[in-house]
Structures are given as C-alpha cells and as structure tokens.
Amino acid sequence: MRKDILITAGPVFVRLDDIRVISNISTGSTGCEIAERFSKKARVTLLLGPGRAFPKKHKALTVKRFVYFEELRKLLRSELVTHKYKAVIHTAAVSDYQPVKVRKGKIPSGRKKMTVAFKPLPKIIKDVKKVDNSVFLVQFKLEAGLNKSKLIGKAFKNMEENKADLAVANDLFRIKGDKHLFYILSRDKKVYKAGTKKELAEKLAAIFEKGNII
Numbered sequence: 001m002r003k004d005i006l007i008t009a010g011p012v013f014v015r016l017d018d019i020r021v022i023s024n025i026s027t028g029s030t031g032c033e034i035a036e037r038f039s040k041k042a043r044v045t046l047l048l049g050p051g052r053a054f055p056k057k058h059k060a061l062t063v064k065r066f067v068y069f070e071e072l073r074k075l076l077r078s079e080l081v082t083h084k085y086k087a088v089i090h091t092a093a094v095s096d097y098q099p100v101k102v103r104k105g106k107i108p109s110g111r112k113k114m115t116v117a118f119k120p121l122p123k124i125i126k127d128v129k130k131v132d133n134s135v136f137l138v139q140f141k142l143e144a145g146l147n148k149s150k151l152i153g154k155a156f157k158n159m160e161e162n163k164a165d166l167a168v169a170n171d172l173f174r175i176k177g178d179k180h181l182f183y184i185l186s187r188d189k190k191v192y193k194a195g196t197k198k199e200l201a202e203k204l205a206a207i208f209e210k211g212n213i214i
Contacts, residue, residue, distance in 0.1 A: 002060060003214050005042045006085045007035050008076065008092035010049025013068050016116070017103035021068075026093035029053035030140075030180075030197050034089055035061055037201035042214040045083075047075055049092060069095055073124050080131040087136035087213050088128050089204070091168075095121055129163045136213050138204070139164040144172040148183070155185055166207070168200065 009031020013021040028051030035046040039061040046055060046063045049072065055061060064079075066072045072092065079085070097118040107114070128137050139162055141155040155169035167185040174181040182200045184192040184207070192207075194200040208214045 002041070002043045003086040004083060005038050005044050005087050005089065005214065006047070006076075006079055006083075007031055007038070007044060007089045008047045008049075008072065009035070010051035010053070010092055012049050012066075012072055012092055012094045014095045014098040014121070015068065015102045016099055017105065017107045019106045022095065022099070023050075024093050024095070027051045027053045028092075030200070031089070031091035033197045034091065034201045034204060037198075037205050038089075038208075038214065041205065041209070042086075045079060045085075047072060047079070047092070069098065069121060069124075073122070073127065076124060077127055077131055080128065080135070085132070085135055087138065087208065089138040090125050090128070091140050092124075093142070094124050097121060123162070125162045125164070136166070136211075137162070137164045138166045138168065141167055141169045142172060143169070146171055152183055152185060152191060155183070156189075159185065159187070166204075168204075 010028030011023045011026040013023050016022055028048055032053045032055040035044050035055045038044050039058040044061045048063050048065055050067050066075050098121050100117040100119050125139055141158050143151055151169050151171055155167045159167040165187055169183045178196055180197055182194040192203055194203050
C-alpha cells in the first residue's frame with residue numbers, strides 16, 4: 001500500500017504593504033523534483049509556493065498552492081491534523097523575518113530613502129513534530145560561503161534543534177547550473193552526497209525505501 005508523504009516547496013512571501021512583498025530566489029524545483037520521484041512509490045501532497053517550477057502531473061501527486069507565510073503555516077498544520085503522513089520533506093524556502101509594520105495600501109513611490117525594521121518569524125518546521133511527533137521529518141539547510149565541515153556541523157546542530165530525522169545541507173556558492181552539491185545527513189551521523197537535484201531525489205527515495213518509509 002502506498003504511504004502518504006507531505007512535501008513543501010518554493011519561496012514564501014511576506015507582505016511589505018498591500019502591493020509589495022519580500023521573498024527570495026527559490027524556484028521550488030528541488031521540491032518538485034523530489035515530489036515527482038516519490039509519487040512513483042507513495043501518495044504525495046505537495047504544498048507549493050509562488051516559484052517558477054511545477055511538477056509533472058501524476059495520479060499519486062496532489063498539489064496545493066500557497067503564497068504567504070501565514071498561508072503555508074496554516075496549510076501545513078491543517079494537513080498534519082487531518083491526515084496521517086508517514087513523512088514530511090520540508091524544502092520550502094521560508095522567510096526568517098517580516099516587517100515590524102505592514103503598511104496598509106501602497107507605500108508611496110518617489111521617496112529618496114526608506115528604512116524598514118524587521119522582526120523574526122516563527123520557525124514553521126518546529127510545528128511539525130509538535131503536531132505529529134511520529135512523522136519522519138526531513139529538513140533543508142541552505143548556507144552561503146561555509147566550508148564542508150562547518151556546513152555539515154551547522155546542519156547537524158539545526159537538525160537536533162528541530163527534531164528532524166534527516167537533513168539536507170547545501171551552500172549557495174556551490175550551485176552552478178545543473179550542478180548542485182547536497183549533503184544528506186542522518187541522525188546517526190552518516191553523510192551521503194548528491195551532485196544534482198535529480199540525484200538528491202533518487203538518494204532520498206533509496207533511504208526511504210530502505211527504512212520502509214515508502
């Protein structure tokens with residue numbers, strides 16, 4: 001019997017005013033690649049943000065869209081409460097900060113200078129185990145300019161803080177075209193390497209199959 005897997009992907013908008021948003025350069029392609037691969041063996045629900053990528057259609061793949069931070073958080077919690085998922089693969093590039101004040105209407109153009117104060121947002125990934133402590137959780141950790149040792153060390157620490165079961169670490173400066181270096185980290189300190197998004201999806205699927213998660 002196919003097991004249920006929940007995947008998040010894409011950028012997550014936060015509002016600056018009723019017109020403008022703050023976001024990041026995520027396309028959602030990594031999450032879409034993983035969703036396509038996992039739908040061959042499992043029933044996949046993909047929570048997909050406003051990126052440029054979209055997965056190929058598959059009868060075992062359901063796509064639910066979101067745009068803003070609060071929409072993703074509500075949708076994720078709702079899915080975990082109403083469905084029993086075997087695993088959550090959290091690839092979405094969630095915003096870390098939001099403006100202290102979201103302006104009503106539109107901030108007038110033409111200003112020579114504007115200062116925006118920010119405050120931290122809650123970590124959505126911490127909601128996962130609070131709602132369902134039994135779910136297998138995969139987190140993603142993107143850094144910029146760290147060597148392999150520091151990147152892996154930071155990802156391990158972050159994985160423990162979020163109670164994740166597996167982590168995928170990568171560095172912005174090691175992304176060149178289709179080449180994308182990922183490190184897959186397990187709780188027992190094993191490290192696997194993937195050189196492309198497709199290879200990452202295949203290796204994650206192999207780990208899941210070996211662990212009887214799919």
